[in-house]
Amino acid sequence: MEPEGSPSLKMIDEIHSNGGINLCDGDVDDEPSIDDTTTTTTNNRPIISSGEQLDVEAYGGLYQGRTKIMRLLFIAENCESNPAMRLEALRMAHDEIKKGENTQLYREVVQKIDGELGPNYAMDSAWCDSVDRRADQKKEKLENELNAYRTNLIKESIRMGYNDFGDFYYSHGALGDAFKSYVRTRDYCTTSKHIIHMCLSAILVSIEMGQFTHVTSYVSKAEQSPEALDPITAAKLRCAAGLAHLEAKKYKLAARKFLETGSELGSHYNEVIAPQDVATYGGLCALASFDRAELKSKVIDNVNFRNFLELVPEVRELINDFYSSHYASCLDYLGNLKANLLLDIHLHDHVETLYDQIRNKALIQYTHPFVSVDLQMMANAFKTSVAGLEKELEALITDDQIQARIDSHNKILYARHADQRNATFQRVLQTGNEFDRDVRSMLLRANLIKHEYNLRAARKH
């Protein structure tokens, strides 16, 4: 019981503390348009949740650093229909940026807010200038330091120097330069700990840049380290690899990585991913790509992953529903989750594909055990019309995913059992014909070539 409880407890703390921070901001509550969303925070209800709208405040609280800003901005960009949510997201992004040093991003956000949030969120050029000035000074200082280290040829200091440069660039939003600086530390790494640190930094920046091929290669580099990784690092690497596979549309591999993620992850990697995300991404990918046996052994019976699923009961429920063939309720959950998943910076592109695959899987699984299925009942189970269901089934049958035929008169689906004997006969005859044809045309060609050869030889003499 203990391992299950601890991460979620940690989560509760996390949310509470975040709630506290938000309250400290004070001026928030003055905004009438956001009131109703802010009041509903602070219980440990999961954030990506069914039915009702995404709770931006709590959602943002799951993350920190750049990804928090980017996720909020992503939400702001993709919820046109909901201006209150948009402004809330922008407001939080703004507050978060103000804590950092990325003036570029700040200007963009202020432009997006466009004065809609009152004078507190207008352009603060004094702040920008001071940050920029400080940045210039810091950069100069770092450069001097690095040069000094390099003349002294002290490996460790040079590594630190580059690392500081990476951090500096990262906090100012120059991701490309940050990546280069982090990678440069590699030559000066002396222990495997350093290498892992370098890899993690590179992975972090690559994820932010959307360069997921880099992510894969640095994950494998880190995993090759001779020393055993501590569980938290291992979990982080799994998550990063999972994300990379997800982006590459390799859902099965992504699912495996997320499922392998240790529950030690907690909120340690919230500059990239929250444990809730691990549950959602992993769960959906697994549903879309695993067969029934795998689903049971790797997801439902996976004690480790269950900890994650506890954080997002909807996903847990829908996986259980899917496994126990309660497709209607499973699809219900999926439908409710959809709007919020579309606001997820990593998942939004894949939601449609994953949903289609899950639905197809459900349809296939539903028909599998039966000799005949009443389409009317099946349509009820899938909450669709008979005609719509017929179309879906038709597509699956054409794809050879369901071996069955539809009796559209009586609205019944009949399983079709391939007649091995007949199929073999057919194949044998066909193969014979093909062989016959190929050999004859080959002989003919051989003769033509021989003819040409003889002709050429004759011409020569």
Next chain:
Amino acid sequence: MNSLEGVVVQIQGLSSSAGDISRLHVILKQAEESLRSESTRLSPILNQLDPSNHSLGYLYILEACTSASVSKEQAAMLVPYIARFISYCAPEQIRLAPEKFIAVCKRFKDQVMLLGTPMRGVAPLQAAVRKLQNSSEHLTTLHPEFLLLCLLAKCYKTGLSILEEDIFEVDQPRDLFLYCYYGGMICIGQKRFRKALELLHNVVTAPMSSINAIAVEAYKKYILVSLIHNGQFSTSLPKYTSSAAQRNLKNYSQSYIELANSYSTGKIAELEQYVRTNEEKFESDNNLGLVKQVVSSMYKRNIQRLTQTYLTLSLQDIANTVQLNSPKEAEMHVLQMIQDGEIFATINQKDGMVRFLEDPEQYKSCEMIERIDSSIQRIMSLSRKLTTMEEQMSCDPQYLAKAGRERQRFDFDDFDTVPQKFNI
């Protein structure tokens, strides 16, 4: 005058034994020039000779007779002579001078066409082919001529009789190209698309050092026929195709490849639109008829696809999914396909439902066993042939010399192992 008369006497005298005939052949070769110069006066002499006994002499005189260009009236007079000669002549005699025989037959074909009655040439040329070839595997120059006449006379069935024989020995590549091309067209005419595809495939993939018009035209038809027969077309040619063909064919048949692309979308309206806009192009290639068959084959293909997914389906639904205008039209299509054995189904006219059935073939009947057995026999004989050819090839001194030489270039040690390669 004398020489002419003398020749006739010689022909009459020296046509009995094989020895005599070869002597006669020498004499005739010498007299060839003089015969030609007298070509106008030769036709009466033909009456003095018997085509079956004096075949060789008759052939020489006929050849000389027809060597000059002939008018329509002359042709009308000559055609029966040649036709009679071809049907009565002795094969062993004419094979002594095959080029003469071929020349006569070709002129015969020209004359028949000049007269506008290709039908008259079909039977004689078929006989000519049989007499000229030394085995049924031998492709003569007369094969394409015969098939061309069949095409023009629309005697497709007669043409098929020759196409059913497997051809292996080829004198001239051009003969093979034309033979396969015309043969493909005849098979298309008889709707034997599988055979047509095979023949056209032979043209397209035949070794060639430069691209030729026959191959291009064959490729166009090949695309269309594969769409009709297989419902799909892959632009990649097999790797044994000559590089000339691989490089050029596609450029010459762009509109056909686009047609195939449009077909692969499965949308009938798009396909029809494409055909309409390119109608002139297809028309000028004389392929419009085939293109129309491609379009109608798409309905069939789509209906066939339905049989895989449905057990029963109303005619209205068929019409909807296949994009036909009315259930009536759908019924006609389904009916036609049932008749052609392309699908197995029953139509219930009372409620307008079609019930698709499985292929009733159970592979249990005697006919099926016989068919399988004949297939096996065929393949066994083919594989025997293959072995013989391989043996021949591996005994060929030129080949061995070349294979040995090429090996040596890479590695001296390999040279010893070369003979082992031919142990099979």
